[in-house]
Amino acid sequence: MAYDxxxxxxxxxxxxxVGGKAHFDKLGISVVGAHISEDSSASLGTGKYYAFEEHEIPEFEKMIKGARCVIGFNIHHFDLPVLQxxxxxxxxxxxxxxxxxxxEKGAGFRISLDNLSESSLGARKSGDGMQALxxxxxxxxxxxxxYCLKDVELTKKLLEYGKQHGHVLFYSKHTGGRVAIPVSWSNMEAKLAGIKQTSLF
Incomplete structure (x- = not known):
């Protein structure tokens, strides 16, 4: 069965x-946190959270290899380069x-997970990356x-909020209040179906 x-x-x-942002390969992984969507195969466990230490990364690799979609916050610019x-x-x-x-596409600038989570969900991160180091x-x-699994939980809930409402919220210093940013995550199913169909040709 398909799972995310x-x-x-x-x-x-x-x-x-490690000498700057050109050296993702030297950062090393302490923990990978993951959540498997509810429609996953029984062998992985449905709707569960997992925490992998560095020596367990091959298990996480198997997990993402079989996934329909891999989701995160800033994964293109950080998590995936660190994992590669x-x-x-x-x-x-x-x-x-x-x-x-x-x-970022909707707002025109980057917004932190903490800001989005607090504004949209009323929940904050349990710490920061420097504390984890x-x-x-x-x-x-x-x-x-x-700490890592809390970030996974917030990312998952932010995704669900965006799917349900068609937007996420952030606190703007300019307006002194919350501002909505449109997102099209509810169309994720159709997008993935399109990707799968395209790959057949």
Missing amino acids: VVFDIETKKSFDE PYVGWSLKALNTLDLMDDV RWYKEGRIEDIKK
Whole structure:
């Protein structure tokens, strides 16, 4: 059966520690958090959250290889480039949906997951990436897993909100209030069907 994966990655090191943003391959992965959609196959478990440590990445690789769509927030510019050195095939082969890219197209600028989640869902992130880096140095892997899975949960709920309402909300300093950004995530099924159909020729 077809299933979608929402995921997020936490790294071992920051860009400052590896010589800048040209060195995704040196960041290293501490934790991958993932959610499998409700219509997944029974062998994976329906509607479940998973946290993978670095040595378990081959299991996550199998998961995304079989996915209909791989979804995240800023995955095109961060998570997928960080993951690429761990797999022996091009991740560009995946059908992907990057919520941040879609929001940026609608707004004309980037907006954080925290802003979108608080404005749209009334929920905030449980920490930040720098805190997760400190936790890794302290060996607090379980804390990283909880933080990472919270980000996955927020991304999943933001996707669901956008599908239901046709927009997401963010807080604008210019207006001093919440502003709606149109999104077309409810059309994801049709888009994926089109991609699959095109690939047959």
